Amino acid sequence: MGRTVAVIGAGIAGPAAVLALARAGLEALWVAPKPEPDHDPVGETLAPAANPILAGLGLSGAMAAAGHRPSHTTLSAWGSDRLADRNAILHLEGPGLVLDRARFEADLRSHAAASAGRMVETRLSAAHAADGVWHLSLENGEALTADALVDASGRSAVVARSFAARERADQLMAAHAFLPHRDDSVEPTRAVLIEAVESGWWYAALRPDGSLSVAYFTDPDLLGDTPSRDLDAWTGLIAGTRHIGRWIEDAGFAVEAPPRLSSAGTTWLVPPAGRAEGAPWMAVGDCAAAFDPLSSHGMTTALWAGARAGGVMSASLQGDDTALEAYARSVMDGVAGFLAQRRGMYAQERRFPDAPFWQRRQGAG
Ligand SMILES: Cc1cc2nc3c(=O)[nH]c(=O)nc-3n(C[C@H](O)[C@H](O)[C@H](O)COP(=O)(O)OP(=O)(O)OC[C@H]3O[C@@H](n4cnc5c(N)ncnc54)[C@H](O)[C@@H]3O)c2cc1C
Structure with missing residues (x-):
């Protein structure tokens, strides 16, 4: 029997997962809805931490494409009425890139399409696991099966939400x-x-x-x-x-x-990976953990998690869940680290002590 891993979603984490699975010798069945004709995604700051991940996925060339530019300066009025250069505070790893995000997503999509065992340009309607196999129903009417599943469907977590609890730090x-x-x-x-x-x-x-x-x-x-x-x-x-x-x-x-x-709130799934009726699954990107964009790390985290799919799924399909469990722990550690960082960032603003927005973020959060 083939070792097929279904990947649900075509934003940032989905194509990263497809590329990583191909590198691990697994066949990706990619459920990748076509972007709407007016698709113009928001969020263009890519942290420098993304560069080694993109290189590991063989995508450094895509980043050299015209349209992306370095982001050298961030000015912020945060904790003060005056604008100050706050790179060190708001971008912990220094300057990043300002992306042509639509171009970036299109490049990721075409690279992943070339690596997927099969790409179906439609949405998933339903998925369930039975006897160690995933059964997928697609909006185009097809019914497919897979040995493992990567949920990269963003905040909607179309599959993983049935197997994990949604935690939330705020309603941003x-x-x-x-x-x-x-x-x-x-x-x-x-x-x-x-x-x-x-x-x-x-x-x-x-x-x-x-x-x-x-x-x-x-x-x-x-x-x-x-x-x-x-x-x-x-x-x-x-x-x-x-x-x-x-x-x-x-x-x-x-x-x-x-x-x-x-x-744009900070939310995460517990657990972010596991087995359903014996069939492995992992949530990647915003599906696993979506962070307040103050971090400017959403895309980087999505790439990081997608890039783990190859190793994690390869081991799990051989019956070894060590990598799956280690992945789940890293996501939870990342969430804990982010929550601490978020508290620190919001604590720097002291001008609005009576404002509900700031009070909600300056408590135990
Ligand atoms: C206002 C705003 C600004 C932001 N700014 C930045 C920034 O500057 N820098 C940064 O790094 N991050 C930023 N982010 C966060 C970043 O956009 C996300 O972290 C990133 O898009 C997550 O990628 P993803 O692939 O996990 O999810 P998404 O990009 O949401 O992709 C989800 C995919 O799943 C698909 N999908 C959904 N349902 C189904 C289904 N039923 N079947 C099949 N597919 C499905 C969707 O079509 C989509 O292709 C920002 C977010 C917001 C809201």
């Missing part, structure tokens, strides 16, 4: 938009800007296509749903900042549409 959400540049007489700065405000924090980064990626991170009860429907409410929020609003206006970016909303 993001309101994000890409602002077009409308003033040719100004060359916008390439620095990344971070600004803490009473009800959350802001992020702005110049994207390789010349637009500005702007995101406001807050809690759902503090935002409500008005800004995502009402342009005036969104521009009002931007106007309430000290630096972000000026950054946008002075550089000639236009606020022309309300933001999109997405979940």
Whole structure:
């Protein structure tokens, strides 16, 4: 019988897992829905820790592709009204890359497609394990089987959520938009800007296509749903900042549409890997542990976890679960480490002692 590992999901962790499985001599059955025609993912800062992982997956060439650029400077108003260079605090491993994220994801997809035993460009509808085998039902009507399963379906954790408990440190959400540049007489700065405000924090980064990626991170009860429907409410929020609003206006970016909303909280699965009816499974990327984007490590963690799939699944399929258990421990250690780091980062902001957003993050968390 063949050794087939199903990989569910096509973001960052999914293609990394497919590449790692191929390197371990396993056949990946990749369930990889096609991106929507208007797919324009948010989150472009890639930490330098990603470089060795990409090299290990044979992807250094993809990173040399046009469109990605180094990110040398992060200015932040965090713990102070004044902007300061805070690279050492907010990017613990120094400067990273500002990605053309759509291009990055497309490159990962085409490399993984060439390595997968089979790629099915549809969504998984249901999965269950019986007698050591995974049974998958796909939205295109196909029914397939696999010997092991890697869940890389992001925060939705479409399979793993049935075998693990979801833990959550907060309810952080993001309101994000890409602002077009409308003033040719100004060359916008390439620095990344971070600004803490009473009800959350802001992020702005110049994207390789010349637009500005702007995101406001807050809690759902503090935002409500008005800004995502009402342009005036969104521009009002931007106007309430000290630096972000000026950054946008002075550089000639236009606020022309309300933001999109997405979940950005710190959540993780316990356990992040195991066996179901004897069949091994592991959760990778946001599915296993999704971190507050203040870390700028979501993509790096997704690559790291996907890259472990080859070794972990190879051993488990031979009946040795040592690597599976070690993987689960590393994810849990990573979560504990991140929670400590997160507490330290939020503790640096002392200007808003009575604000619920900061109180929620400065407790035991
Ligand atoms: C506002 C914001 C800003 C961010 N900024 C950064 C940043 O600057 N740097 C950084 O490193 N990280 C950042 N992140 C985090 C980063 O985007 C994630 O950590 C990363 O995308 C996780 O990759 P993933 O592959 O695990 O999940 P995803 O990218 O979410 O991919 C999940 C995949 O699963 C697929 N899927 C879902 N359901 C099914 C199904 N039923 N069947 C088959 N497939 C399915 C989806 O189609 C998708 O292909 C940010 C996140 C947010 C919300």
